[in-house]
Amino acid sequence: MAKKSLKAGIFITFEGPEGCGKSTHSAMLCEYLKSRGYDCVHTREPGGTSLGEKIRELLLHSDGIKISDISELFLFEAARSQIVVEVIMPALEAGKIVICDRFSDATFSYQGYGGKVPLEVIRALDRVSTKGLKPRLTILLDVDTITGLSRAKRKGSDRMEKKDVTYHRRVRSGYLDLARRYHGRIKVIKAGGTIQKTQAMVRREVDRVI
Ligand code: TMP
Numbered sequence: 001m002a003k004k005s006l007k008a009g010i011f012i013t014f015e016g017p018e019g020c021g022k023s024t025h026s027a028m029l030c031e032y033l034k035s036r037g038y039d040c041v042h043t044r045e046p047g048g049t050s051l052g053e054k055i056r057e058l059l060l061h062s063d064g065i066k067i068s069d070i071s072e073l074f075l076f077e078a079a080r081s082q083i084v085v086e087v088i089m090p091a092l093e094a095g096k097i098v099i100c101d102r103f104s105d106a107t108f109s110y111q112g113y114g115g116k117v118p119l120e121v122i123r124a125l126d127r128v129s130t131k132g133l134k135p136r137l138t139i140l141l142d143v144d145t146i147t148g149l150s151r152a153k154r155k156g157s158d159r160m161e162k163k164d165v166t167y168h169r170r171v172r173s174g175y176l177d178l179a180r181r182y183h184g185r186i187k188v189i190k191a192g193g194t195i196q197k198t199q200a201m202v203r204r205e206v207d208r209v210i
Helices: 022-035 050-060 069-093 104-114 119-130 145-153 165-181 195-209
Strands: 010-015 040-044 097-101 137-142 186-190
Touching (some): 010 022, 010 069, 010 104, 022 040, 050 069, 069 097, 104 119, 137 195
Parallel strands (some): 040 097, 137 186
């Protein structure tokens, strides 16, 4: 099928607490868009570049290495700065749809609301690493903290998932707070139903912006 070309690329992000199913839904969405002839790039944060994947390993699987709250913030932002210049911006300039699992909202929710790093510190740093790039649409898949954590832990816990439940409760309410503030961009979808029903809601939101 001939690729549909867009005048300008579209940047879509997926967010949510642990175990919300964003990787499944973002991959399904990308396949759907490809089947409709769109050129779609699917990537993730932290990761998506060689540097980003190494940073991801450090952040999620560095047993025994101490990482302070601010070091953690810098590492997430370093990975973001790389993926923005290496992957996201070139793809958007080529008129592609970019779907990214997590982006700046994750840093505000996890390091900010969860880890209590002042939001203005994150805002300043994030502006540098994103060069001001913001998603056109963010799908926030919302799931109850305990349900999500137990779902995520079935695959074994990483360093972030091992943080305590109160931290993860703050992350979830942080996400919901951001969704209230930026309701034009962030669309909340309850992740409790079947995969098919949730995916249908995701596609409805995406169809509105393409
Ligand atoms: P995930 O790919 O399973 O979502 O794992 C990424 C983990 O990293 C998840 O626990 C969320 C966390 N994270 C942050 O704490 N801050 C960030 O800025 C990003 C992108 C992810």
